Amino acid sequence: IAWNNTLLRDSAGHIIGTVSIGEDITERQKIEQMKNEFISIVSHELRTPLTAIRASLGLLQTGIYEKKPDKLKRMIEIAAIDSERLVRLVNDILDLERLDSARAVLEKTTCKASDLIRQAVEAVQAIADRQQIAFDIHPTDIEVWAASDAIVQTLINLLSNAVKFSPVGSTITVSVEPQIDRALFQVRDRGRGIPADKLEAIFGRFQQVDASDSRDKGGTGLGLAICRSIIERHGGRIWAESSLGAGSTFFFTLSLQQEA
Ligand code: ADP
Numbered sequence: 001i002a003w004n005n006t007l008l009r010d011s012a013g014h015i016i017g018t019v020s021i022g023e024d025i026t027e028r029q030k031i032e033q034m035k036n037e038f039i040s041i042v043s044h045e046l047r048t049p050l051t052a053i054r055a056s057l058g059l060l061q062t063g064i065y066e067k068k069p070d071k072l073k074r075m076i077e078i079a080a081i082d083s084e085r086l087v088r089l090v091n092d093i094l095d096l097e098r099l100d101s102a103r104a105v106l107e108k109t110t111c112k113a114s115d116l117i118r119q120a121v122e123a124v125q126a127i128a129d130r131q132q133i134a135f136d137i138h139p140t141d142i143e144v145w146a147a148s149d150a151i152v153q154t155l156i157n158l159l160s161n162a163v164k165f166s167p168v169g170s171t172i173t174v175s176v177e178p179q180i181d182r183a184l185f186q187v188r189d190r191g192r193g194i195p196a197d198k199l200e201a202i203f204g205r206f207q208q209v210d211a212s213d214s215r216d217k218g219g220t221g222l223g224l225a226i227c228r229s230i231i232e233r234h235g236g237r238i239w240a241e242s243s244l245g246a247g248s249t250f251f252f253t254l255s256l257q258q259e260a
Helices: 026-060 069-102 113-125 148-164 212-217 223-233
Strands: 002-009 015-023 110-111 132-134 143-146 169-180 180-189 238-243 247-255
Touching: 026 069, 069 223, 110 113, 110 148, 113 132, 113 143, 113 148, 113 169, 113 180, 143 148, 143 247, 148 169, 148 180, 148 223, 148 247, 212 247, 223 238
Parallel strands: 132 169
Antiparallel strands: 002 015, 110 143, 169 180, 180 247, 238 247
């Protein structure tokens, strides 16, 4: 707490007391500190692919690869892969910022849960052709009160993680079921699993179980943070359970009907 002291004087200028105003700056400082950390990680994350792109282009400019078409091809490949990564990063960062700002309104309507799941599965099937996504929805007539695009985005993030961290040919199950006053969604994979001490941390920004996850799998470490923001803005909860080597299940809840 920061104290601001003011002396009180009488008409002759004698001190007759003090007024102390205390301001709780801990919360403000915490937010400021989190912002600074975020900016420093973002700068680092953006600088890495940019440096690779600049190095590749620099080498191309020198013309030294004209006689070595293989290396020329590799340089262009690196520049292309890293520019795609930059685009993903910038898009994810902007999505998170938009979700965190109070200005962004999520327009909620009544949505059929099975439609949301079907849209997400279709979007992911393009990248998951080597994998099967089993479709397990019952009952199909559940309706939730939600911003449909944001929930489809959440499901796409969870499903593409399931695909990324599962062996070829394994089954991914997505389901929704009604509970007393809410709908419970589940995305389950039989992949490598997540260590117990990371189950909560992975929902943080730029948190990955393995430092190589971003390089090898093309992730940004922001996908689950975006999911958490979206679900919390719906008043729901999102969490994960896992057993190492046997697979993971991601759960989230949404309101079944319009809030009064
Ligand atoms: P990324 O872009 O790296 O996938 P996410 O925020 O979506 O970022 O996920 C953070 C990390 O959580 C991943 O890098 C991975 O280490 C771990 N993770 C997420 N989903 C799964 C899953 N289904 N199976 C195993 N690990 C997962």
